[in-house]
Each structure stands twice: as C-alpha cells, then as structure tokens.
Amino acid sequence: MAPLYKNLQTIFETVQRFVEINQKEWEAVLPYVEVQQLQKHDFLLKPGHICRKMFFLLSGYTRIYSQSPTGEVTRDINKPSTFLTALPSYISEKPSQEIIQCVTKVEVLIISKEHLEGLFYQFHNWERLGRLIIQEMYMDTQQRLYDFIHLTAEDRYRKLLKDHKDLMDHIPLGYIASFLGISPPSLSRIRKQLLNINTN
Amino acid sequence: MAPLYKNLQTIFETVQRFVEINQKEWEAVLPYVEVQQLQKHDFLLKPGHICRKMFFLLSGYTRIYSQSPTGEVTRDINKPSTFLTALPSYISEKPSQEIIQCVTKVEVLIISKEHLEGLFYQFHNWERLGRLIIQEMYMDTQQRLYDFIHLTAEDRYRKLLKDHKDLMDHIPLGYIASFLGISPPSLSRIRKQLLNINTN
DNA sequence: ATGCTTTTTTAACAAATGGTAAAGGAATTC
DNA sequence: GAATTCCTTTACCATTTGTTAAAAAAGCAT
Numbered sequence A, B: 001m002a003p004l005y006k007n008l009q010t011i012f013e014t015v016q017r018f019v020e021i022n023q024k025e026w027e028a029v030l031p032y033v034e035v036q037q038l039q040k041h042d043f044l045l046k047p048g049h050i051c052r053k054m055f056f057l058l059s060g061y062t063r064i065y066s067q068s069p070t071g072e073v074t075r076d077i078n079k080p081s082t083f084l085t086a087l088p089s090y091i092s093e094k095p096s097q098e099i100i101q102c103v104t105k106v107e108v109l110i111i112s113k114e115h116l117e118g119l120f121y122q123f124h125n126w127e128r129l130g131r132l133i134i135q136e137m138y139m140d141t142q143q144r145l146y147d148f149i150h151l152t153a154e155d156r157y158r159k160l161l162k163d164h165k166d167l168m169d170h171i172p173l174g175y176i177a178s179f180l181g182i183s184p185p186s187l188s189r190i191r192k193q194l195l196n197i198n199t200n
Numbered sequence C: 001a002t003g004c005t006t007t008t009t010t011a012a013c014a015a016a017t018g019g020t021a022a023a024g025g026a027a028t029t030c
Numbered sequence D: 001g002a003a004t005t006c007c008t009t010t011a012c013c014a015t016t017t018g019t020t021a022a023a024a025a026a027g028c029a030t
Helices: A003-016 A023-032 A087-092 A113-122 A124-150 A153-163 A166-170 A173-180 A184-199 B003-016 B023-032 B087-092 B113-122 B124-150 B153-163 B166-170 B173-180 B184-199
Strands: A034-038 A043-045 A053-059 A062-068 A071-078 A098-102 A106-112 B034-038 B043-045 B053-059 B062-068 B071-078 B098-102 B106-112
Touching: A003 A053, A003 A106, A023 A106, A023 A113, A023 A124, A043 A053, A053 A113, A062 A173, A071 A173, A071 B124, A087 B124, A106 A113, A113 A124, A124 A153, A124 B071, A124 B087, A124 B124, A153 A173, A153 A184, A173 A184, B003 B053, B003 B106, B023 B106, B023 B113, B023 B124, B043 B053, B053 B113, B062 B173, B071 B173, B106 B113, B113 B124, B124 B153, B153 B173, B153 B184, B173 B184
Parallel strands: none
Antiparallel strands: A034 A106, A043 A098, A053 A106, A062 A071, A062 A098, B034 B106, B043 B098, B053 B106, B062 B071, B062 B098
C-alpha cells in the first residue's frame, strides 16, 4: 500500500463519520493534499505568520498556544485524527496570535486555504462536511467552557484523565496545566493528592 | 411595513454579513419561519425536552443554562441578532441538559430542525451560511476559553463591561457571575473594587 | 556513561475566590 | 402603596490556587 494512500485511509474514515463522500468528490481533493513529517518542537504555524492552511493530524500531538505578558497560554491540545488550524488568522488573513507547535514527532496532511475554499465552493458535500466538523468542534468547546465554569481544577483534571488518558503519556505537565487553566505547581499538587486517595 | 417583513429585515442584515442570499433562496425560507413573543422567564426550551428548533433572537435577552448538583450554571447569554439552539440536543435528538430561558421580554424567529436541515440539503448557499455562522460562534467560544485560562475573574468582568456593557442593564448579576465562572458575592466584591478605583 | 538542560515536585507564603448567612435594596404582585 | 418576594451586598472564615524559589527527577546530547 503506497504511503499516501494509507494516510488518506485515516482521513477517509474520519470523514465518513459525518458524510458520504463519493469517488468524484474524493478525486477532487487528491491533487491538493500534501503529507508532511515534522519533529518535536517544529512549528506548523509560526508566530506572526498568516495561516493559510488546514491540517489533519495523522499521528503525534500538537498544541495551539499564544504568548501573553505572563507567559505561554496553551489553549488547545490536538491528538491524531483531528482537523486543526488557527481559525482567526485563517478567516481574517491577518498575522496569527496563535502558534501551532508539534509536541511530539508529527505527521500531518495539509491542504491550502485556497484549495479548501475551492472545494467548499465547488462541492456542496464538502461544504457540508466543513459545517459538520466545525459544529462538533463547537460542541466540544462549549463543553469545555461549561467545565471551566462549574468544575474545580481537580475535577477538570480528573475528567481529562478519564477521557484523554493518552495525553499524559505524550504531553508535558506544563502544557496540560495551562490547558486546564492552572499553574504547574497546582497541577502537581492535585496529582499528588489523587495519588494518595487511590493508594489508601 | 408588515411586522413579519420588518422582522425578516433584521435577520436579512445579519445573514448578508456572511453570504449573499438571492431572491429564490429567501423565498424558500419564508413559509417556515414563525415569529413568537415571549415574556420574561418563559422557556424557549424546557428541561428534558428535545430541541428541534433553531432560534433567531429579534429582541430581548435569553440565557442557556443547566442544572448541576450545586445549582444553575449559566453557560451562555444571548443578545439580539444572534442565532441560538441547544446544539447537543438538536444534533443528537436526545433530551436536552440545557435549558433556554428568556431573561427579558423576547421576540424570536423560529424554524424547525426539519425545515432548516431541508434548506441545508436543498441549497448549497444556506449550508454555507450555516457553516460560516457556526464558525464565528466557535471563534467566540475559543476566545472565551482563552480568557478563562489566562485572565483573572476581575479581568474577565472588565472585558465583559467593555465589550457588552448592555448586558448590565438587562441581566441579573447572578447570571452574569455564573457566566463569568464566579459566585455572586465574588462578582459583587469585584464590582465594588472597580467602583473605588474609578472614583479615586 | 556523564554532564547539561529541561521538567516536575516541593515548600512556604500571599492572594483570590468560595460558601454561608444575614442585612439591605429593588422589583413585583396584589 | 404595602407586602412579599427576589436580588444584591456585606462580612466572616475556609479553601483553593498563585507565586516564587529551590530541590529532585527526568530527558537529551555528546
């Protein structure tokens, strides 16, 4: 099996969860999809650059963060089989406040905004896929917001453990802490506390 | 000017910010749009019901909240000219955890899921509108999440004051506190503190 | 392996926020 | 417009989380 074909298999499965894409619609994308390998700490999007790409994470983990006066804020952590981009920059075509960085070795599919928007324009079905995917992303974010409002930091961590245990094996604690909205010492404390509970 | 026409004018202007909808596309919606007047404390969606509607808020304010063991959690506050629904229930067609309630007297446009999905199916352009609107909602939510991560409660309140001062005149402090992720006494303290700073 | 760098944990203290209950103020209803 | 209900403020203390700095641990490179 050729490597590109195998990679397309992954995205194919993800996409079919939302809509049925036919032969012709698939063939329309093929010429525009590029695979890229990156190393830990490489950037998918560097600070100040305009994001004109949509990514699909085949393997590895990335994070989206921005610089604030007090340090870095990790707003999102991405795992395999997810779409990602720095949407505000992608939409506005202005320099991005957000930075996309590989946390591990990474393989991504890349399609340019130009071609993606072309697909959306040309095929109703791709447009629909776009809607359904962002709709799901929206719901995830709403849920996370809800958790920020009414869960304690400890409960948010518990939930992360429960739903995304794999992150613990790949993502430094500092990023996870920021993602949860707390400082690294706080997360370390919480972690220790949970250990004691589980041990006794 | 007939009342329905005037109401459609409002949504027309909102929609045209995203896409150009032609005569035919508009006419396809008209038969399915209903206007409704509601009183303060009325429900657009009651607890446990399945949400099969999309709303467009013409006037007044609503909130989306859910019941938690510790009390109500106001996850969102909506102002005029916004679309709203309880998306998880709308998508899954399961009973909603989320409740949509009028905070003031309200006028809404209502379209059923059945008809809306029909429009999406029939008209590429309506589908696109759906994508663009939810995309914007997604960006708003991401920004709010970002604020939860790296701003203090006081800064979140300041920002709300700066960007949505109108809420202060229409929304009880308790709802705003919950929306900001803090307790009413905390918000009251913060408010007092800001008053002192501005006075001296 | 050894030394260097980065990450994580720990500790001590400071600050922010939560919970509760009571008092004060506003709004609503009859 | 008086009474009632609901909303907001205040005060108290408990708890959580932040900040800083140093120590321990882990990861990386030569």
